[in-house]
Amino acid sequence: MKFCADCGGSVSIRTPPGDHLPRYVCDRCGTVHYENPRLIVGCVPEHEGRILLCKRAIEPRRGYWTVPAGFMENGETLQQAAARESREEALAAVEIGSLLSIVHVLPAHQVHVYFRARLAGGGFGVGPESLAVELVHPASIPWSEIAFPSTEFALRRYLEDRAAAREPYHFAELTRRFAGAAE
Amino acid sequence: MKFCADCGGSVSIRTPPGDHLPRYVCDRCGTVHYENPRLIVGCVPEHEGRILLCKRAIEPRRGYWTVPAGFMENGETLQQAAARESREEALAAVEIGSLLSIVHVLPAHQVHVYFRARLAGGGFGVGPESLAVELVHPASIPWSEIAFPSTEFALRRYLEDRAAAREPYHFAELTRRFAGAAE
Numbered sequence: 001m002k003f004c005a006d007c008g009g010s011v012s013i014r015t016p017p018g019d020h021l022p023r024y025v026c027d028r029c030g031t032v033h034y035e036n037p038r039l040i041v042g043c044v045p046e047h048e049g050r051i052l053l054c055k056r057a058i059e060p061r062r063g064y065w066t067v068p069a070g071f072m073e074n075g076e077t078l079q080q081a082a083a084r085e086s087r088e089e090a091l092a093a094v095e096i097g098s099l100l101s102i103v104h105v106l107p108a109h110q111v112h113v114y115f116r117a118r119l120a121g122g123g124f125g126v127g128p129e130s131l132a133v134e135l136v137h138p139a140s141i142p143w144s145e146i147a148f149p150s151t152e153f154a155l156r157r158y159l160e161d162r163a164a165a166r167e168p169y170h171f172a173e174l175t176r177r178f179a180g181a182a183e
Numbered sequence: 184m185k186f187c188a189d190c191g192g193s194v195s196i197r198t199p200p201g202d203h204l205p206r207y208v209c210d211r212c213g214t215v216h217y218e219n220p221r222l223i224v225g226c227v228p229e230h231e232g233r234i235l236l237c238k239r240a241i242e243p244r245r246g247y248w249t250v251p252a253g254f255m256e257n258g259e260t261l262q263q264a265a266a267r268e269s270r271e272e273a274l275a276a277v278e279i280g281s282l283l284s285i286v287h288v289l290p291a292h293q294v295h296v297y298f299r300a301r302l303a304g305g306g307f308g309v310g311p312e313s314l315a316v317e318l319v320h321p322a323s324i325p326w327s328e329i330a331f332p333s334t335e336f337a338l339r340r341y342l343e344d345r346a347a348a349r350e351p352y353h354f355a356e357l358t359r360r361f362a363g364a365a366e
Contacts, residue, residue: 001188005216008186008193018311020271021256033188036221037255039294072220073204074292077356078285088203099282099352102261109257111222128201169282169352173260 006031040105040112040150041081042069044158045094047119050135051155054089056147057131064147067154068092069114082115090133091125094118099169101157103150108177114154116167149174189214223288223295223333224264225252227341228277230302233318234338237272239330240314247330250337251275252297265298273316274308277301282352284340286333291360297337299350332357 001024004011009028016023016032024033044067045052053065068086072078079096086094097116104111119135126133136142138159146152150172157170184207187194192211199206199215207216227250228235236248251269255261262279269277280299287294302318309316319325321342329335333355340353 003186003188003191005184005186005188005194008191010191011188034254035257037257038219039222071217072294074218074220075289077287077289077354078294079354099285102282104260106258106260111255111261171260171262 001033001035004029004031005033035109037109037111039072039078039081040069040110041072041078041114042067042085042112042151042154043082043094043096043115043117044100044154045086045090045092045117045119046162047122047135050137051141051158052086052090052092052119052124053134053136053141054127054130055132055134056129058129061147063131063145065142065145066147066151067114068094069112069151078113079115082113082117086117087127089127089130091127092123092133093120095120098167100161100167101150101154101170101172103153103172103174105150105174105177107175112148112150112154114150116158149176184216184218187212187214188216218292220292220294222255222261222264223252223293224255224261224297225250225268225295225334225337226265226277226279226298226300227283227337228269228273228275228300228302229345230305230318233320234324234341235269235273235275235302235307236317236319236324237310237313238315238317239312241312244330246314246328248325248328249330249334250297251277252295252334261296262298265296265300269300270310272310272312274310275306275316276303278303281350283344283350284333284337284353284355286336286355286357288333288357288360290358295331295333295337297333299341332359 004026007029070085072081094117187209190212253268255264277300
């Protein structure tokens with residue numbers, strides 16, 4: 001951030017009076033511009049024992065596999081965001097279920113929230129942000145080609161919990177944005 | 184938003200190519216400035232059957248009661264944010280427990296996340312953002328003076344769950360920012 005979104009003046013980084021952290025503060029009008037973590041929301045859609053995976057057509061991690069997920073928009077709930085991303089990326093109507101995982105991706109300033117989901121009807125297609133969309137048997141999940149650690153975390157917890165016939169939620173904390181390992 | 188934070192040019196609201204929603208887009212450099220929901224994080228700290236409440240010293244809702252909560256900062260987890268707010272507002276060291284509630288405050292573009300918590304040791308004080316901080320018996324909670332609907336929602340679910348000796352999580356959706364009613 002170099003300029004004030006309110007007045008166009010230059011901004012500098014300093015700690016406002018009464019605050020405890022450095023912020024972007026406008027040198028001209030004094031407006032403080034806060035920056036906060038953003039929410040990424042997705043789901044693990046299942047249909048007849050198989051998981052819906054999307055091959056990413058966009059960066060970051062183009063060509064790698066993920067489940068439907070993306071930035072939460074203003075005016076929607078977490079569940080609505082997860083369902084919207086499934087429509088957009090996989091042309092899929094999903095029924096959002098229980099909370100699966102919340103992963104803090106600290107260096108990216110992001111919180112990734114995943115839900116369990118059912119692929120209603122079983123129909124899907126390849127959305128504009130995907131190169132391919134497939135229903136994959138758990139034994140065939142391409143673990144070395146999963147796009148993000150939070151995706152791998154959600155998928156592994158989903159399958160473990162399904163095997164144990166339970167639906168808890170899981171927290172995790174990641175200090176790396178991209179990695180082969182889940183945690 | 185009137186000016187581009189990157190180049191200082193004027194911005195206008197339009198839907199970028201390939202996008203599906205209107206965004207703030209810089210007329211000069213083309214940067215798209217996304218706006219996403221912000222996370223408010225707090226907890227319901229309990230000590231020997233009583234709940235830690237703070238009387239707000241700042242707007243909005245100055246003079247009304249709440250539990251420790253505030254904007255999540257970059258670089259911290261939800262649990263760390265909830266514990267930090269307890270330190271700041273109530274000078275209290277808390278042990279963060281299970282997930283209590285996630286409330287979508289749609290008109291405010293906020294997601295409010297609350298945890299169960301224990302007041303470690305029982306010590307507390309009045310932080311700079313509070314007019315008063317008290318350990319309150321559930322029967323004495325001033326329901327008509329609770330600051331935010333999401334606070335009331337968290338408190339009511341907390342007490343119901345405690346009475347039933349269970350710790351589930353709860354979702355809610357609010358279409359009003361301030362209200363006397365919980366839902």
